[in-house]
Each structure stands twice: as structure tokens, then as C-alpha cells.
Amino acid sequence: MQSLTTRSKVASNKKMTFVEKLYLPAILGGMRITLNHFFKKKVTISYPEQTRPMAPVYRGQHVLKRDENGAERCTACGLCAVACPAEAITMTAAERKPGEEALYREEKYASVYEINMLRCIFCGLCEEACPKEAIFLTDRIIDSGYLRKSFIFGKDILVDPLDKPIDVSVRETKETREFKTHPEFAHNKLNTKSLK
């Protein structure tokens, strides 16, 4: 029978020779291997001090971006929640009151926006579905926690901090914006005015 790979070996039950029966050469061989490893370069990465290099398009913790005036882009349309295969996103819409124009870009906004990070599979479909370029995945890693409820991230964690906005230029490129103008995504009408 022809073997599938060249690596296969025919098992043999041949009698061990005297030297093999002594086991000592085999033991010494094994000990030589472990001693070699003793002096090898260690593979450990001491985590908080050192970090593993990350792909530029790594999909980690989400951010809800603001526009250039600092108003939230999200209009609580719910397309991200619909697109989410893990059903991790929930939101409650609310109407913007007069005087809140600096806070929310359009008349409708999300008063509650929650992502369950235990359900999220970080696929990035929410980002792709978003017509307002509001949600993005970033290269931040979700911290571990002791309680399940600590993994339900609300707006307090998700919304882009005003003082130091999170950089999403790697993911919000010209190509991705052009991609969304494709006729297939006609429902995702892009607000090109605010996204120069």
C-alpha cells in the first residue's frame, strides 16, 4: 500500500539489543536534550512589561467614535445589533433635546448602548454594518474580571474619551469608506459630509 506521506514509519517489534536494554545511553541522550534546552532562549513574554507584537488590524475592544466636534456619531439605528452574529449588542434609542446638539450629531441617539464582551466574538461585522462610521474595533485587549456583569460594557466604557480620542485610522481608511459606497451596501448611506 502506498503511504500518504513520506514521514510514515513501519512499526517493528524487533528485539532490543543489549545496549538498548541498558537504557542508560537513551537516558543520557534525553538528559543531553534537556540540558540543551536549559541554555536555550526562553520563549516566555513577561506580560505587563513586554507585549506580543500585534497585527495592525487586530480586533479588540470596541469604541464609539465622536465626530470632529466631539458629538457622538451613533444614531441608534440598530444595524450593528442586527448584524451581530453573537447577539452581543443591545441599545435604547432616545430623541435629542434642544441644547444637546454638541453631544449628539443627529436627532436620534443611543441613550443606552451595551456590548456583552462575553458574547462578542470580535468578528467586526458591527463595524462593517455601521452606516455612520460610529463603531470601530481597536487593538485594546479586554481585561479579565471577576463578575459576569463587569463584562457588559456600557457607554461609559465604549464612547471615545473626549480628552484623548482613540486612533482608528488603521481601520477607518479610505478603502473601507469606499467599500461602503458599493451598491450592495446602499442601505448603509454614508454621511460623507462629516467624514472628510
Added chain:
Amino acid sequence: MTLSLFIIYKAVLVILVFLISLVIAMYSTYAERKVAAFMQDRIGPNRAGPFGLLQPVADGVKMFMKEEIIPQVSNKFLFILGPSVAMFTSCITGAVIPWGTSLHIAGHDFALQVTDINIGILYVMAVTSIGVYGIMIGGWASNNKYSLLGALRASSQMISYEVAMGLAIIALVMTTGTLSLKGIAAAQTGWHWNIVYQPLGFLIFIICAFAETNRTPFDLPESDSELIGGYHTEYSSMKLGFYLFAEYINMFISSAIMSTLYFGGYNMPFIGRLGLSPNTMAILGVVFLFAKIFFFIFFFMWVRWTIPRFRFDQLMNLGWKILIPLSIFNMAITGFIILVLHK
């Protein structure tokens, strides 16, 4: 030497030996984890203190803080006696080991050995055989099937390997002509180490030493994977700590005995030619002995992280069918050569 001076000198020596064995056992746990890590391309404990040097302290504190559990169905007296015996026997073996020659201070001669009894090796053998009672009692008193299996394995293993060990030592005693450890160490000046005369005896001895200290590949009494800890399954807190600690002290003591019996003890070749003062020589001798001991401790760990565990029938085959005939053969050859040389 006056009696009071004698008592003080012996007390200091006893406490020193005791402390050194405890500290070495403590740092053996650290070394074990480091060696294991390095051999597996990892770093090992490095968070507690510089290079993780405070890790044994943290482990000790952890052991003390743990809840002390004594199973209701166990025999309470025996349950506590087990680890005590294990710890006690491993601590008293160091008494007969010659740590060095002797220091001359203010006209007095201070031998660096707690007591030089003329049957030093027999004392060591006797104490190690009592040591198995610690494991047996602990395993029996736990009233747990795994513990009992571990204890049974430990006792049968120790009995089998003590025979071969004793026979290997008999061959050694035949060449040196003394049972006193001091005499054996003193006879190995220069290159006259016993390993040169008794290579086969040393091989048998070191294999038996691994079995006696329950180290891999002979760690069947513990075997975490099958017996979930064996004889100390039911133990917690510092009683468990005592068992683990006793094992490391045993490792240290058996390294010391191996160095003394086969590797010249405190002797080092060519050191006599340097013309140093006797006191410096004695201190250097202690350093050499400890260097040898540390090598053997490393060797114990090195083997542990290389070789998998024996199966129990293989262990018994090796003990009774290979090591004992081999040691008898070794004894016969040694006797024959001695007869020819001294005719």
C-alpha cells in the same frame, strides 16, 4: 576541651547543620521550579523579589495560612505522627556527615562533623528505613484508598531498593575498610575518589538513592497523575509542607552522602599542593563538598524533568531482577580483586 566549650561547640554545629539543611531544602523548591522552567524553555518564578528569590518564603507563608484539615475518619494521632516522623528522620541524618576536616581555633580542634560514629553508614541506612514509616503511617492514617496505595508503593519500593543499596555499600566498605563516614571521606584524598574504584557500585547507589528519596523516575508513591498525590492526598497546610520539605531535605542529605561516599567528600585533587593553612583548607573543603552537593541536587532535578515515571512492575523488575544481582556481582568482583591484590 572543657565540657561547657564542648557543649557549646556541638550545639552550634547541630543548629548550623539543621539550619543549612532547612534553607537548602527551602531553596531546592525554588531551584526545582527554576530548573523545570529552564528545561521547558520558560523563565520560572520571577515575581516575588529579585529573580523570584522570595518565592520559597511566599510558599511557606501560603502553607501556614492554609486551612488545616484532619479527616474525621482518620486516626488523628497517627495522622499527625506521619509528617512528624518524615520530617524528624530527614533532619537527623545530617549528624554523621563530615562537612569538612577540622578547624584549629585557640588551641582547640573543632571537627566539622556533629558526631563521628564508627558505623556512620549503618546509621544513615537505619534512619532512612525509619523514614519510610512517616509515609506509611501518613498513608494509613488518612483512611483513603489513594493514600494507602501510595503508602504501599512507598514501602515496597523502599524495601526493594534498600537491599541493592546496602549491597552496593558493602562493596564500598570492602574497599575502604571502614564504616565511618569520616574515615571514608579521609581515605579519598587526591584522585582516590571511590567513584574510580566503584563505578558500578555508584551507578547502583545513585539509582537506589532516586528510589529512596521518591524522586522521578521512581516517584510512584506520589504520582500526581494516578494517585493524586499518593500518601499525602489528605494532607493540607503545613503537614503537607512537612512531607514536601522532608523530601527535599532527603534529597540534600542523599546528595551529601553520595558526594561523601563516592566523590571524595570535602577532598579536591591538587588542593594539597597549594600549601594553604589547615584552616583555609578546611573551609575550602566545606565549599567543595557543597559544590558537589549542589551538583547532585541539580542532577536530581535534571533527571526529574527528563525521564518519565516507571510502571510499578517495571520498578520491581529493575529492583529485584537487575539491581540486586548486579550489586551482588559487583560485591563478588570487588572481593575477588581485593583478594588478588592483598594476597
